[in-house]
Amino acid sequence: MRKPCCDKQGNNKGAWSVQEDQKLIDYIKTHGEGCWRSLPKAAGLHRCGKSCRLRWINYLRPDIKRGNFGQDEEELIIKLHALLGNRWSLIAGRLPGRTDNEVKNYWNSHLKKKLIKMGIDPNNHRLNQIPTRPQAEPAAPVIATSTTKGSKNNITRSKPKKLSNGDNHRVSDTANCLEDDYKSLVIQQVAASGSSSINLDLSIAVPASPGHSNPFGNKQQNFKWGKTSQVENDPSSMPTLLLFR
DNA sequence: AATCATCCCAACCGCATGTAT
DNA sequence: CATACATGCGGTTGGGATGAT
Incomplete structure (x- = not known):
């Protein structure tokens, strides 16, 4: 190897x-x-x-935005997470000056708890008290795993085993878990909340910052949607079209 | 003041993917 | 086509900071 x-x-x-x-x-x-x-x-x-x-x-990187996340950033992360799942680099690409690591950390340490407090399952963005309809694949089961850190963190840490063909199911899983009405609402809100400083075009994950720009100049931006994704098979139907169809 | 628990974030690791040979 | 290499991504961990007792 x-x-x-x-x-x-x-x-x-x-x-x-x-x-x-x-x-x-x-x-x-x-x-x-x-x-x-x-x-x-x-x-x-x-x-x-x-x-x-x-x-x-x-x-x-000189363009990194430091400090607390604003209310608008927070809301945008939640909405984008509902649409994209744990695609931190994609989500970070919509937040100028924020890195995927920062967004991921903020989600795990703040937003997850916030949603749980609000009675929303952070894995699938559903209200917990609303009975869920049967579905073929359960949404990201919360598996109580013991870690070397033991009870250091209240948030359950789970490492879902990677699927054999990559992680290409993540987006669709998450998106499919959304109730249709809620999904529509999220999409509308994301679109409506757009400001000039926030890029909501999900078609290509072009990083918002120059430092994140393609360092090699001649390489295509990679947009991984998995081998079986219809998006990959049909370059004309990028996520924007998929999500806002 | 000391100890313990929890939070938070920087950094690491393993894997997937694209590209070159 | 197969293999190796280079890079990017997401999950996880280590350890300092902070708060609670």
């Missing part, structure tokens, strides 16, 4: 030092993003490329 990218002995792990940050910033300022594999060596960093990429994207 292929070797893991981060198995190099002598690579630093854990928190980044100020010096490491500066090296990475300086290098990217000079050479731009991309070629993460070779970047650490070229920049004089004892880190794997993955780690450098993560550090840059989630923390060092």
Whole structure:
């Protein structure tokens, strides 16, 4: 099998030092993003490329918006999550200056609880007290798993086993779980809530920020909807059409 | 003040996917 | 076509910060 990218002995792990940050910033300022594999060596960093990429994207990029999420951002995340499921990079792409990691963390630490408090199942965005109609596939079952962290977190952590053909069912599962009326309402609200600063076009996950822009210039933006997705088979029917059909 | 519990976020890991050879 | 490589994504974890007792 292929070797893991981060198995190099002598690579630093854990928190980044100020010096490491500066090296990475300086290098990217000079050479731009991309070629993460070779970047650490070229920049004089004892880190794997993955780690450098993560550090840059989630923390060092100059256009990152720091601070609390606004009410409008919060609502948008909830609405987009209802439509897209755990597609954090897609959701983050609609929130200028926010990273997928940040959105994911905010969802797990704040919004999930908020929805639960409101009596809404965060997995499928249904009101818990409303009887659910039978469905072929249960929505993301909450499996109580024990983790090494034990009871550290109130939120149940579950790692649903990846489907054999990838995670392409996630969106459809989540979307299918929505009651039709609720789905329509969400779609209307998302569309209506659009402001000039928030890109609601879901057709292509073009990152909202320049730092997130295609670093290689010639590569297509990847939009993963899975092998069996009709979207992939028919490039003309992108998610926008699928969702707002 | 000390201890314990919980929260939060940066970072890591494994896997999927696209591309090059 | 098969394989290896490079990158991106989402789930999970480690550990510092903060709050409660």
